[in-house]
Every structure is written in structure tokens, then in C-alpha cells.
Amino acid sequence: MIEQNAVQVGPPPTLRPVRGAARCAVVALSLAGAAWVVRAVWHLRLAAAGEPASGPPGQDGGAHRPLNALEDSYHLVSSAGAGVTAVCAIVFLFWLDQMRDNAKALTGARLVHGYGWLWLGWIVPVANLWIPRGVVADVHRSVFPERPLPTVVNWWWGLWLLGLAGGVGIIYADDTDEVIARAYEDVVPLLAADLVIVAAAAAAALMVHTLTTAQQEHIARKGY
Template sequence: MSAQQPPITPVNPGPPAPPPAPDGALRPIRGAARCAIAALALATVAWAARAVWHIRLAMAGSPASGPPDQGDGVHRLPTALEDSYHVVSSAGDAATVICAVAFLLWLDRVRDNARALSGTKPRYAYPWLFLGWIVPVMNLWVPRGMVADVHSSVFPDRRLPAVVNWWWGLWLAGLVGGVGLIYADPTDEVIARAYTGVVPLLVADLAIVAAAATAALMTRTLTTAQQQYMDEAPRPAA
């Protein structure tokens, strides 16, 4: 007679293994966000300086020799104040380019992460990351749509942060106020406008300054939310 085998105690499998991390490589975003916020701060200072020079030009008044552009391709020698405005304007343009590059690099990263975290394709294809800002009519809603998609694809149950709408409203105000004033006209024409009617220039300046400051807050808000989600996302066991 064989010895009785002891009963086999089932091994407790323990809690179920956590689901794996989202498919796709997640890209670091903290550094890109810091660069974008710093660039936006630089643009804020640059446009505030431009507004100060617009006020200085308005207070100085047009010289007796008339505006810098005399017509028929004739330009008089600029005054010292006008010369300094050319420097401020060029510095502002350079700051705007730096800001645009840094912001797009950040947006590209958070878009990629949103796709990896949600498993869904972005609402707008990759070329719109650049074309959305320059194609007429489309530039009135595509950039906001791309930013909103970053948030809603990862957090479908959360409301869009109000700072996104504030940023876009101020950006459109600056864009509309700047058409034919700063973006399209040469610097000498802007100087002439400052002499004769500075208020529209100041409205555009202040709207863009506020938009840049709000964009920095928006960048920080969306980055913090996405980074927290990535930090809390379960990882597969080793």
C-alpha cells in the first residue's frame, strides 16, 4: 500500500498583473515645455518693448520733415528714436521666430505622447502642425484644435482647461489687430502709423503680450497634466 500523498495547496496567484504601458514610445516633455515657456517669456518682453516704443513715437510726434517714407521710393534719414525702433522691431521679430520654433517643438512632443497614451490618431495630420498657422481661414481654428486635441484625447472626461480658450481668443485679437499694422507693413509704415494713430498698434501689442503670457500658462498646465498621467501609467513587470 502506497503512502498517502499530502494534499496540494493551491498557490495564491496574487493580484492580477497591471496592464502594460501604452503602446508607442513616450517622449520627454519637461525640457521642451521649459524651453517653450522661456521663449514665450522672451516674446512677451520683446512685444512689451515694442509697445513702449510705439508710445514714445506717438509722444514725440512726426518730425517736420514728415514720415520716414516720403513716397515714390524716397526715404529720409531716420531720427535717433526711429533708428532705435528699427532695432527693437528686429529684436522682436527674432524673439517671435525663436518662440514659434520652441512652441512647435513642444506641441509636436505632446501630440506624439497623446497619440501613444490614447491609442488614437490626432485630429489633424502632421503637416497641419505648420500649415495650420499660415493657411488663411484655417489658421482661425486649426492651431487651437491641435492643442485641444492633445488634452481631450488623453482626458476625454475632463473639460478643456479655460486657459486654452483665453490663449486663443487673445491670439486672434492680436492677429486681427495686427493685420496691416505690424505683420504686413514695413517698419517705416508702422512708424508713420504710430505718429498718426497709435491706439490700434497698442491694442495689438497688448493682445499679443497677453496671448504670449497665457500661452506660457497653457503650456505649463497641459504639460503638468500629461506628465502626471505618464508618471502614474502602470508599467509591465520586469
């Protein structure tokens, strides 16, 4: 008890309010998941309509035929989904930034991954296969070194990587017209990728809630 009181001597750590950021992140992730559900519906609509007699949007020799109404609407759905996903990424990283700052303030220790990896970890080739998960793991383990990492973190990261695989998930290797052609030819891989991304968004939302709740309960127990 004496040792515990000695640790608490001095001004309390400066903590950032994170509950609001967590709620925003959950809402953003929910919207991103909904956007991918809409995209899946349009993939089904394209597959059900079938390829027009004039062929796919992309023609031989690099030419493009005029889009029909359904294909035009898919372009809008795709652009809107990309915009929602970009906003979701920003909101998620803002939440993670606040959680990371709080973890450092609570423990007084340097985290394994420096601040730059919070942003660069997502875009540096090869490193982006594990660094973002490592940043999230740092936030939890620095405060709770005795606890195992919540399983939802691994579910989120596994689904995220699966969504990236093959260029049919979060980041398409093909342009929108080529994705339309894929929907005409074989819609199943596109629908599978859509399902994975929706599941990844749901897992991310649960992870945000789980890690935020754990950190806030720790702060409350410490009386900060």
C-alpha cells in the same frame, strides 16, 4: 480591476521627455512677451517725440527721408522682436510635437488632425483660424476625453486671433516705416495690439504649463 490590469499588459509606451521642452517654451514665450513690451515702449517714445517737421519716413512718390536716431532704434527693436518671436514659434511647436507624440503613445489612437497640420495649420489661409487650436485640443482630449478643455486654451487662441486682426498685431500689414508713421498719427491702436500680444504670450505660457502638468501627472499615475 481585472480590466485595468489587462490594459496594462505588455511593454509600456515609448514616451518623449516633455518637461524640458515645456520649460523652454515657457521661457521663449516670456521673452516674446518682453520683446513686445519693449516694442510698446518704443511706440510710446515715438508718439511722445512727435512727427519731425520733415514728415513721416515714407514721403510722397515713394521716397524715404533719412531716419532719425529714435526711428533707427525702432527698426532694431522691431527686427529683434521679430527674431525672438520666430524662435518662440519654433520652440513652441517642438513642445507641441512632443506632447502630440505622447498623446498618441498613451492612447494608441489617431488624433483628429494629422501630423502635417501641426505645421501647415499656421500658414494655410482660413484654416489657420481654427486648426492650431484644434491640434492643441486633440493633445488634451485624446488623453482626457472625459475632461473639459482647459479654459486657458480658449483664452490663448482668442487673444492670438485678436492680435492678428487688423494687421497691427503679430503680423503687421505695413512695413516698419509705416508703423512708425502710425505711432506718430495715432499710437492707441498699436498699444492695444501690443497689449493683446503680451497677454497672448502669457496665456500661451500658462497653457503650456497646464497641459504639460496634466499629461505628466497622467503618466505618473499609470506608472510609466
